[in-house]
Amino acid sequence: MKKHIYIIANLLAVFALASCESELNQIPLSQETTENFYSTQNDFIQARNATYSYAFHGANEYGYPNRILNLSEVRSDNFYATTQASRDWEGINNFFTSLSTNPLIKEAYVSNYNAIYKANQLLEKLESNGNVITAETERTYMKAEASFLRAFCYFDLIRWFGRVPLIKNTLSPQEVSKIGRTPVTEIYNLILSDLQFAVDNLPPSYDEANYGRVTKYGAKGLLAQVYMTRSSPNYGIDGAMLGLNEWDKAYQQLNDIKISNQFVFATDYASIFKTEGNANKENVLVIPYSQNTGNGVGGNFEIELGYQPYFASLNLSEQGSLEYKPISSSFLSMFDVNDTRRGVTLAETYTVTSGTYLGTYTANPVVKKYIDASRYGNGRTDWGVDFIVLRYTDVLMLMAECTLHGGGGSQADVDDIVNDIRERGGLARDASNVDLNRLFNERRMEFFGEGTRWFDLIRSGNAIATLNAWKTLEDTSGSLGIIDKNSLLYPIPLQEFLTAPGLYDQNPGYD
Template structure:
């Protein structure tokens, strides 16, 4: 399964047109599509190309979630592309990371639409009804995954549920968030009903019914969050009771295991698709290192995105790269770990290092870095998967649902949190509150991209972030954080492609 995400893009590259800078996002010409889907393997390649747009997903979480949150104080000496994200600057509609999030997710959506359209038109070539249904379910899961990613960042979106031409794309306006959610929920319900519980062989790592249930639970929980008075992901819908049965089904399935060792969750030797490995992974973005040719790399680059280049250079490693400047973990997060908490050493590098005569003592994220596994050929070829949905998260989301009124008891909540704390080497606590759960999630999932979305959902994002800004922002770089900044702007390229079609999000 490691192969399917990215190797397929070579075979598919002649089919897919660019959509990174404008609305001309019809990914496959009608003529080429009509002649390509002629066998089961063609449809498999088609769905694999939809997975391929997950490759940069963990990088996006690093820049649009971690750096945006109170986990990082990313102020650079020379202004970098992440600085305005960190600083809540209003003029970021043309920012590299803002542009990438929109274009890559929509590219995945258009690819999914093409596969679904071709199954409808040329389903006789798929080979069997069961495979056709599974591929439909995979495509709809991934379409929902990409749309959910988008709605959390940008709010209102154009709903595109079938292949469109470039001209047609320039006439599809943004729809209300509630309507976008209708498509997401329908897709995830279909996926959960039609995806298998597990796979074998080369198919290990494809979306399962439990991945669909987990994402659907996250959708219900995001919808249940505060609206903050904006057209964002929170609808105040109070659907915690809809999320809980989905989480319970995953927990009761027996497919996943709470790993007793925190560090082994992120071990390079504990990776799918080897049978029996990493039972913490409900759904992960899979990479293939060491299979690169002269011009194609299929490994990961996310391990070094938030670590500085000078750190790798201090190790006399000239291939791993790293950020152009250090992107420090905030003092607030670093100091929140108890002395005995084993998660801190796994997550944050605090030892300091010297490069070119300069001592760097600021901490940075290292959760996914193993210096014994530094790739020898390319900084884009790290051999570790990214766990997009972790079993520990399923447990802690259940606790959150209960604290928000879903069926369950305080004893249930305490048991979940103390299971997490015991693994971290910490004593048990009782009477866990929402605030305590939010803090525990922050330490558990730091450098995994969940913090910004946890804050969105909590209803306390503005209070927490502005209090953090007051104490952390010693350089006075971060603007006051208002509700409008919970969303990112619509990318400037999209506004320019069809003037007047989209209205920019307020505040930008």
Template sequence: MMKKIPLYICSLLLVGLVSCEDELEQAPLSEASTANFYRTPAEFEQAINGAYAQLRPFPDRYYDLSETRSDNIYGSSSTGVRPWDPINDFANTIANNDLVAAAWNQNYNGIMRANTVLDRLDPSVVTDETQRNRLEGQAKFLRALYYFDLVRWYGKVPIYSSVVSPAAALEIPRSPVPEVYEFIVSDLNSAIELLPQNWTGTNVGRATSWAAKALLARVHLTRSGPEYGVEGPTLGVNEFSQALTLLNDIINNSPHAWVSDYARIFAYDNENNPDIIFDVQFQSGGLGLGSTLPGYMGVSSYFNTVPNIPSPQSSVEFREISDDLLNAYEEEDVRKAVTIQQGFTDDFGNVETRAFYRKFLNEADPGVDRFDWPINFPLIRYTDVLMMKAEAILRGGAGGSQQEVDDIVNMVRARAGLEPVSGVTLDMLLEERRLEFAGEGLRWHELVRFGKVIDKMNDWLPQEDELNRMPDSIEPYNVVYPIPFTQLIVKEGLYQQNTGY
């Protein structure tokens, strides 16, 4: 069913926060000001939609900064000058990279919008307590999600618990990673209490208490990952039992459920299906509010061969699927054809053998233009919850068994058309997650979380680097990205650059 949470650009002046522009200034989104906004409950609903709207870049960002950084993609372009090239190549000069800067800016814009709702939420205006709780819960869920994105990319980041002036922002340093996580956990615990278990009608797709629990479980697993000796997102704490409690609650009590057909999870006519716990909701209809991801992952030479595809699409050349990922699929695995377009013949009769992601592509429903693919992007799936449960058990969460781990992995494998396995290990689980979630932007974060990113990437780099642009090996500092240069120069000494950059 289509859709959705409207991706409104709020008609209000969101003053204040925070390092979202080059000089820590926030430009107005319209000529209206907060003085004559937030006067009705409807205006608060419009404002929270503006906080959701900052999720729109997430799919492309995950492709650029996670998939392209990982062993799933070999992204060196023919010229070596595309924005993703230095991401793919582990260049230590990427503090000036537009993609790295955008992740910082867009997340802080989302935080600023959530903070504005929270600061202005007034019982005398939103008199209905249920509506007020839901607005607060959504704002805290989104703020936590944006901060979790930031801490995984950059490690230490400044915390803004309310809207502040540009001058005040110049006095707020980066907070240690444990403090950022404390803020995230606090917001998610509040969201769990404030959000409904489900939404109906046009509100389907908003954050629920189940989405907050699933995100909190992922937070527990991430910060419990082994440390790398840098101020990154893994802290080596032991919170696997906390994660397992949340995951079991979702599995046993939520409305989310197993979808037996892998392809149907991503079908354009099956959005918000039981596997989807939270996703980025997109509009369709030529409004420029659809997804750009299907075209961004593909290449024009393919789209030119398909009738009725709006042209040109976003991408100009291949970021090809790595041989390592292609070879990881067993022959019978149905997920490969759903996830990957492996070869085609272009308009000139040239046979292209390289592969690209097609998981979110439906050639029969391309939308009105290349910014308008009408398909949501999953951030948390029920399958992910099941597999995170297996991870929590294997890493010592109390109350689970090896049999439960094997049963979960074999459910996933059976849906993929594969034979069962036994004695599943963490390495086996990580590989199964790779095949299940390829193209969904999880791979880099999972390599980090499992403590495998250095070994996996250092084995992979010399095998895949055909153009000889990558280093022979990566170092622990590569676990996080640099602080964008534009943030370092706003006030000398306010932020110190991450080690290695």
């Protein structure tokens, strides 16, 4: 059984103590209760682990992996996920303007702020009570982890919503109700400061017992993505993209990961998604899950791009994936006939031999790269499959992207990276003079189903044109709404307007 930092006998005590607040203006712990809790080293360890859990696993059964698959993957040109039923993800895929009450969007907002609250609280208590942690090194690691997680959540928020309230301390509901949407540039100041502190103070690696804790190189990977997002075209919207030329800064962070020799380019594509723990040298930043623990640390992101008949073909219990999410024909047509990644990524023919879904399915391809029946536990929320937030192949391809923007490296480096990836997929090393368009197409095949596509579209500078070309090709039913620059941000959830009337303005283009 894997050991994860989230699995602690007393973890539920932290959740009971802190509770899962469901609004931004969450009610903080009473001063007395807080002080009583943060009185031992074990209290701080539990609080740190709870902060990880809030940031990665969310406040309910849906966490960051579920979010990224719905808000990035399903929103992109990788899926044409229309349905006859009313599903939360349909409005995401269809570019509806009435999304301010969408539960998936609300989850992204609320879960991130709950995690930010926990990170702020932990940082404050480390300052006032941290001397109960006997080892100064561990105290520094904990502060760096809390700083990383706060930055992680704020970066997630501004990529989805643009301007959001900047809250750097634990505040009362009355205090929060006076904080409006903060300029993105000001939020970036905190993100960069937090990430630099994390880079400077986290260790390069952990032992297996601490697998899942963020390392120096996980922080560098996120910092690189921050620089790349800041450098992306802003499309004339008030989002996370600032049009800055920081590709060299991103390249430096990514190259530090490369030359660390902590990570290895896997020779077998399928092994990336089957190998667990420190043995998986592709993992730079990972969210670990375990099944059959009884501690609620199993995942269920596998269901987001799944389909119930496929799960039934594996003799697994009901997963709730009753509506099929069609994969875009434009994506399916990209693969060379010899590309072995297609077989790892997709289940295109599968048979159910008994029960409700009896039959052979040939017209409903399913993303299977993360579906491993051997790591299935006791129900749909008990998968023990880790979610890779950033893998080494992504580091290399992001470096190539920075190179093509003049951030460092050479054209030969770019071509070598693409050819290494093609060769691993069973293809010829015939890529030369790779440009950004070719690189993004290669990324689309390599990372399909991993939640990167939306952000790739944004960075490409061609998101609107690409999505409208996809709409013309795929939307034969006329289900999709208008796709323009306003579509590149999600709306601030309606609940925030109701909680503090007059405090917020809505992102343009939404009802």
